[in-house]
Amino acid sequence: MAKYCRNCGAELKENQAVCLKCGAMVEDVNKSVSVEDDGNIGWGFLGFFVPIAGLVLYLIWKDKAPKNARMAGKGALISVIIEAVSVVFVLIIYFGLFAFTGALASGMGSSMTLLTALM
Numbered sequence: 001m002a003k004y005c006r007n008c009g010a011e012l013k014e015n016q017a018v019c020l021k022c023g024a025m026v027e028d029v030n031k032s033v034s035v036e037d038d039g040n041i042g043w044g045f046l047g048f049f050v051p052i053a054g055l056v057l058y059l060i061w062k063d064k065a066p067k068n069a070r071m072a073g074k075g076a077l078i079s080v081i082i083e084a085v086s087v088v089f090v091l092i093i094y095f096g097l098f099a100f101t102g103a104l105a106s107g108m109g110s111s112m113t114l115l116t117a118l119m
Contacts, residue, residue, distance in 0.1 A: 003016075003026070005019040005021065005022060005024060005026065006024070006027070007019060007022050007024035008021050008022040008024070010022070012026055036065075037064075037065035037066065037067045037068050038067060038068070039067030039068060039070065039071045040068065040071065041071065043057065043068050043071040043072040043075065044071045044072065044074055044075035045075060046072060046075060047071070047072040047073060047074065047075025047076035047077075047078075047079065048075035048076070048078055048079045049075075049079070051075075051076040051079045051080055052076075053072075053076075054072040054073060054075045054076030054077075054079070055072075055073070055076050057069065057072040057073075058070075058072050058073035058076065
């Protein structure tokens with residue numbers, strides 16, 4: 001079966017990568033870019049440090065490369081969970097200290113008294 005250049009219509013040989021008449025690159029529809037689906041931890045790190053990339057890769061690869069998709073998705077999920085727990089922890093500490101120092105300040109009369117009491 002003969003192949004023809006999509007740009008100029010010239011006949012192409014079997015393993016020809018460039019059209020000799022016009023210089024256009026020849027696309028081989030039988031060749032497809034494949035991703036090695038080995039569930040590499042690198043995809044997990046990428047998902048952890050760039051969660052949106054992990055989510056996008058998960059959505060793109062969930063059918064074509066499920067192991068890599070799962071690893072990227074896990075990294076993104078772990079990152080989001082750690083961020084949420086960190087925010088809750090910081091808020092608890094902030095409001096806990098605010099309530100504690102507010103209670104001390106109201107009991108002693110002023111914040112200057114609180115500072116001298118803590119020293």
